[in-house]
Amino acid sequence: MRIVVSRSGGFSGLTRRWVVDTDGPESSDWHLLVDACPWDEQVDDPPQPDRYFYIIVANAHEARLPEQQVEGPWRTLVDRVRSAGNPVPPTRPIDLPELDPPAVDRPSVDSPAADSPAVDPSVVERAERELPEDRAPVHGRRQEEARDGDQPRG
Amino acid sequence: MRHYILPPYLLQHLATAADTRLPAVAEAARAALRDDEPVHSGRAARQEAEDSGRAAPGMATRTPRGPQRTIFDAGQAEELPGRRVRGEGEPENGDAAVTEAYDGLGATYAMFADAFGRASIDGAELPLDATVHYGHRYENAFWDGSRMVFGDGDGEIFHGFTKSITVLGHELSHGVIQHTTNLTYSGESGALNESIADVFGVLVEQHLHRQEASSASWLVGAELFTDSVEGVALRSMKAPGTAYDDDLLGRDPQPAHMTSFVVTTEDYGGVHINSGIPNRAFCLAAEEIGGFAWQGAGRIWYDTIVRGDLAPTTDFVTFASATVTAAHARFGAASRERAAVASAWKTVGVQVTP
Numbered sequence A: 001m002r003i004v005v006s007r008s009g010g011f012s013g014l015t016r017r018w019v020v021d022t023d024g025p026e027s028s029d030w031h032l033l034v035d036a037c038p039w040d041e042q043v044d045d046p047p048q049p050d051r052y053f054y055i056i057v058a059n060a061h062e063a064r065l066p067e068q069q070v071e072g073p074w075r076t077l078v079d080r081v082r083s084a085g086n087p088v089p090p091t092r093p094i095d096l097p098e099l100d101p102p103a104v105d106r107p108s109v110d111s112p113a114a115d116s117p118a119v120d121p122s123v124v125e126r127a128e129r130e131l132p133e134d135r136a137p138v139h140g141r142r143q144e145e146a147r148d149g150d151q152p153r154g
Numbered sequence B: 001m002r003h004y005i006l007p008p009y010l011l012q013h014l015a016t017a018a019d020t021r022l023p024a025v026a027e028a029a030r031a032a033l034r035d036d037e038p039v040h041s042g043r044a045a046r047q048e049a050e051d052s053g054r055a056a057p058g059m060a061t062r063t064p065r066g067p068q069r070t071i072f073d074a075g076q077a078e079e080l081p082g083r084r085v086r087g088e089g090e091p092e093n094g095d096a097a098v099t100e101a102y103d104g105l106g107a108t109y110a111m112f113a114d115a116f117g118r119a120s121i122d123g124a125e126l127p128l129d130a131t132v133h134y135g136h137r138y139e140n141a142f143w144d145g146s147r148m149v150f151g152d153g154d155g156e157i158f159h160g161f162t163k164s165i166t167v168l169g170h171e172l173s174h175g176v177i178q179h180t181t182n183l184t185y186s187g188e189s190g191a192l193n194e195s196i197a198d199v200f201g202v203l204v205e206q207h208l209h210r211q212e213a214s215s216a217s218w219l220v221g222a223e224l225f226t227d228s229v230e231g232v233a234l235r236s237m238k239a240p241g242t243a244y245d246d247d248l249l250g251r252d253p254q255p256a257h258m259t260s261f262v263v264t265t266e267d268y269g270g271v272h273i274n275s276g277i278p279n280r281a282f283c284l285a286a287e288e289i290g291g292f293a294w295q296g297a298g299r300i301w302y303d304t305i306v307r308g309d310l311a312p313t314t315d316f317v318t319f320a321s322a323t324v325t326a327a328h329a330r331f332g333a334a335s336r337e338r339a340a341v342a343s344a345w346k347t348v349g350v351q352v353t354p
């Protein structure tokens, strides 16, 4: 499983991205972290100016979250990916297909959020494709660092 | 009770102004003082709001009295508001971030009061609350809907966010936008929200240092990067896309023209990216008009957001057209201010509807 975290926006508008591949002995830990997140819950919080905007992609899931929603299991997952994952320097901004319903800008009454179908797998592929090839994650090294470093807090 | 969008002292000044470039303004100001004719197309809306017993968006209801600032310290936690450490008129407490926030809020209040006669964020003396030392190595500042919040930076790439007066002015301006044209924070309207906050942010700095458009840096967040970063600021309004080019941070992604408009899911649809386009339009207009930018282009942008006739989802073209209308209303159809604004939008590729 590949997990991608994009943190964009903020006052600086600087995008940071981290990627981790989890095909190692710690794989089950990562699955627990990912499964603990409420992927199907829709976020209707209005954006707060200059707060970060998170896109988290894992295992055919995708979430788009304002910073103030990145709490609990989301925060655990994001912090873990940030410390264990490969930082990917920003190239061009990622453009993903619109979610149904979109994360912002449209009244939620029109679209029954809870019944939305699972995220199109192409979302993950596109997120991966946008990442520069020369920065593709190095599995072995990353996993060693992950073992030495933080354990999941969750 | 009669409400003015301009404070009486400014009306008096305009009414007696000898500047023949501004006969319409002087006449409108005289009319307002006579209290018998509209000074501004917003008056009808204001009267209506008055009748219904509440303030119209953006209206300045009185002569600004002075800021009511309170600074809080989050102690590097992510909980708001934090501990109250300094109130209005109280002495410095020895913490540079607190002093910077307190002074920056004062400078921002002063710019809106002096330039536009606006009494604080809501035009009605809303107290200004700020929290410093938010989060651990938090490289950001934001407006949460009621207060400004500032992180200390990581110390490696970013200094503390209170170091920059343009950042303080920017955050408070988000409050002004929220209380006037509450532009939806995504896509083009979000980029306009960001751009207008940058515009007033740099005007706070220019006003503080009495800089004319021609001598201003037009940089946003010039004090934030440490020496280890290849860059002069976070954004350049004069030359979007050139503020930094760094191994770690990458290159400033801001477009300077509509042909480079960035379509992205990140950053609420690139609100901090595509703001480069309207930012540059403002800078071009201000430089063309000359003098103090808050008196020309700044005044026009301010008039545009307080008119109360822009939808929250306003796009670039609609906003651009509204600024030309505002320039016409304030400076006249044949004014060079109006011409400068129209020309600026054309230069950045935004077609203004006639």
Ligand SMILES: [Zn+2]
Residues within 6 Å of the ligand: A011, A049, A050, B170, B174, B194, B197
């Ligand atoms: Zn902003």
